Amino acid sequence: MNLKFLGGAGEVGRSGVLLDTGREKILMDYGIKIVSQAEGPLNAPQIPMKVKLALDAMLLSHAHLDHSGFVPNLYNRGYRGPTYSTATTFDLARILLNDSIKLADLRNQEKYFFKKDLKVMEKNEYRITYGQQFDVGRTLVGIYDAGHIPGSVTFHLNTGEKNLIYSGDIKTKDTELLKGLEPVRDETDVLIMESTYAEREHPDREAQERRLAEVIRETLETGGTAMVPCFAVGRAQEVLLILEKFGLNRYPIYLDGMAVDATKIIMKYPELIKQPKRLEKIYSQITKVYNNGQRNKLVNQPCIIVTTSGMLNGGPIAHYLEKLYDRENCSLTLTGYQVEGSAGHTLINTGKYVTEDKNLGVKCRLSFIDLSAHSGRKELFEYVKMVDPQKVFVIHGDSCGKFAGELREKGYDAYAPKIGEVCDV
Numbered sequence: 031m032n033l034k035f036l037g038g039a040g041e042v043g044r045s046g047v048l049l050d051t052g053r054e055k056i057l058m059d060y061g062i063k064i065v066s067q068a069e070g071p072l073n074a075p076q077i078p079m080k081v082k083l084a085l086d087a088m089l090l091s092h093a094h095l096d097h098s099g100f101v102p103n104l105y106n107r108g109y110r111g112p113t114y115s116t117a118t119t120f121d122l123a124r125i126l127l128n129d130s131i132k133l134a135d136l137r138n139q140e141k142y143f144f145k146k147d148l149k150v151m152e153k154n155e156y157r158i159t160y161g162q163q164f165d166v167g168r169t170l171v172g173i174y175d176a177g178h179i180p181g182s183v184t185f186h187l188n189t190g191e192k193n194l195i196y197s198g199d200i201k202t203k204d205t206e207l208l209k210g211l212e213p214v215r216d217e218t219d220v221l222i223m224e225s226t227y228a229e230r231e232h233p234d235r236e237a238q239e240r241r242l243a244e245v246i247r248e249t250l251e252t253g254g255t256a257m258v259p260c261f262a263v264g265r266a267q268e269v270l271l272i273l274e275k276f277g278l279n280r281y282p283i284y285l286d287g288m289a290v291d292a293t294k295i296i297m298k299y300p301e302l303i304k305q306p307k308r309l310e311k312i313y314s315q316i317t318k319v320y321n322n323g324q325r326n327k328l329v330n331q332p333c334i335i336v337t338t339s340g341m342l343n344g345g346p347i348a349h350y351l352e353k354l355y356d357r358e359n360c361s362l363t364l365t366g367y368q369v370e371g372s373a374g375h376t377l378i379n380t381g382k383y384v385t386e387d388k389n390l391g392v393k394c395r396l397s398f399i400d401l402s403a404h405s406g407r408k409e410l411f412e413y414v415k416m417v418d419p420q421k422v423f424v425i426h427g428d429s430c431g432k433f434a435g436e437l438r439e440k441g442y443d444a445y446a447p448k449i450g451e452v453c454d455v
């Protein structure tokens with residue numbers, strides 16, 4: 031039995047792990063990596079290694095494109111087997127995958143799948159939920175809540191010989207939107223785990239939330255517009271719940287971009303989120319924005335705008351920034367990781383909003399709030415301790431090797447594989 035790492039090893043992006051039990055071939059995640067240049071527009075995404083189509087199953091941990099973004103390519107190439115994931119993940123992935131087709135068109139990039147392939151994928155979807163089990167050949171697969179974004183899954187696989195966990199992306203602690211991950215109670219021989227924050231601790235969550243609320247309140251009190259760019263899936267809903275928590279829903283709140291559809295999908299599956307009634311309440315109180323006419327009107331009033339994209343690479347936030355960048359009484363609060371080369375990263379480091387055709391000195395109040403949906407360093411160590419596996423494969427991070435080394439010092443048999451490596455288990 032072996033594991034082949036097709037991507038996402040020693041890096042964040044294009045995740046893909048192929049388990050070959052000798053009988054079954056099971057692919058876990060198949061994503062893309064959004065890469066960037068130091069300046070200017072984003073390059074074409076990087077893709078994972080090719081896999082033979084003789085697969086028994088595709089297991090998708092969650093909707094983010096670094097995990098889902100290349101699954102439709104399997105169907106484009108002729109795969110007609112099942113993909114297993116939660117209903118929330120399939121619905122959210124569909125809007126992200128459609129958007130990635132649109133972006134590739136816009137940027138004249140090579141396309142690896144088309145809308146027709148998403149339809150074929152849809153026909154081969156198997157919708158499963160937490161607590162369920164299913165068989166792939168003689169391998170029994172269990173589904174656990176990964177606590178990362180709505181619908182996110184940790185897979186437990188019992189091949190008959192070995193028990194494996196594929197963590198997907200994990201958040202062990204509760205957030206406003208989600209409960210922390212559900213521990214896998216079964217015995218585990220092999221753990222394949224993410225390590226995004228292996229080198230970083232998150233600041234105190236409550237203090238971060240309070241700071242977000244303070245910046246917004248101060249902005250509104252001086253008659254400004256508070257812009258909160260965020261990822262559509264998970265983060266936008268988390269921000270809405272924080273606004274409600276701190277009583278900011280007495281001000282006008284606007285939700286724009288893909289975040290509107292993502293919120294609707296997430297509310298369709300209330301059993302997967304912590305307090306669905308709270309999300310429904312705030313969603314009913316806010317105004318949804320669909321066009322530039324609406325956008326132009328609301329930049330002239332004190333209000334809160336929650337919109338995509340989280341790293342300022344396009345999306346309605348571009349429209350708002352172009353109108354508001356030189357107003358000192360307005361604020362821009364980034365709420366997520368800014369990859370190097372993204373417009374958000376450039377803005378933090380230079381104070382300039384740089385796009386293909388613009389270079390604007392931003393005078394708005396700039397802040398960065400950590401609302402990460404990943405476990406921090408301490409939680410990752412606690413997670414390994416809790417699972418207590420015989421062997422750990424560390425992936426999905428910029429410092430996998432270092433983290434594996436630290437785990438070895440603690441007595442675990444840990445290893446950080448390279449892309450393309452095949453490891454016996």
Ligand SMILES: [Zn+2]
Nearest residue numbers: 092094178199
């Ligand atoms: Zn993720």
Ligand SMILES: [Zn+2]
Nearest residue numbers: 094096097199
């Ligand atoms: Zn990820």
